[in-house]
Amino acid sequence: MSLKLGIQLFSVREEMAKSVEATIRALADIGYRRLELSNHNALNDFGTGFGMSARDFKKLLEELGLEAVTNTVNPYTDENIDKLIEYHVEIGAKGLVLPVVWYETKDDVLRCCENINRWGKKCHEAGLYYLFHNHFHEFQKFDGKTVVDMVLENTDPDYVGFELDTYWAMRAGVDPCDVLRQQGKRCKAIHQKDYAKGREDHINLLELAGTKGVSRDRFMEICQSVNYEKDFTEIGDGIMDIQRIIDTALECTDAEYILLEQDHASMPQLDSVRRSFENFRRISGIEF
Secondary structure, three states, X not given: OOEEEEEEHHHHHHHHHHOHHHHHHHHHHHOOOEEEEEEOOOOOOOOOOOOOOHHHHHHHHHHHOOEEEXXXXXXXXXXXXXXXXXXXXXXXXXXXXXXXXXXXXXXXXHHHHHHHHHHHHHHHHOOOEEEEEOOHHHHOEEOOEEHHHHHHHHOOOOOOEEXXXXXXXXXXXXXXXXXXXXXXXXXXXXXXXXXXXXXXXXXXXXXXXXXXXXXHHHHHHHHHHOOHHHHEEOOOOEOOOHHHHHHHHHHHOOOOEEEEOOOOOOOOHHHHHHHHHHHHOOOOOEEO
């Protein structure tokens, strides 16, 4: 058994903004065969976020022998969900991902659950899955339950799965492997990055949040208070036990993919993802 390696295109967003095609070709040259798109312009663009039609993007994928796995889309609305589904069915993607939501109250969480159940149902009916992705603030608690707990309890397993970001779980002061066990078969994919050595004194960002819900502004305030851009490093250069994460995922979940997501890099983006790709080769349980 193994997890299929892929890359979240947010890792090379600066290159994508210059040229989608040149960036995808460069990733293929490195050896990446599976892509997760990153579209934060989904009110105006239902696909890559950079204006490429489904027909042209599919043609590029077929030429290079690549697979579009999923897309982290922002924002989702009842008005754009059908167009998003249409685009991703056409390019042969497996599903869509909710990348981030902000919660200041329990009602915010429950409202999110209602929305993703509704959008997940539409995806399910079209043959796609719909995944919930976390940052550290999904482990804040309302009435004794984390956001992750509440999403598990208040969404339909047929409609909503999980894409666990192990790095951000760790930054909430929890063991990513415990979360993998909790999500179990509902976990369909994993986001992986690494944490820089020598910066261990402020790993837990959630403890800085206090008892109030974490808004977007509060999230960024906390991150910037510790110069969090310096906390990221390439796979294999940091402190995370990635082998243990992979072993746990294979044992306890239905995760098919492990996707590199490099939020911030210590070198030019294409050099960074190349180094991570090379270092992934030192880890077992991965299909390239």
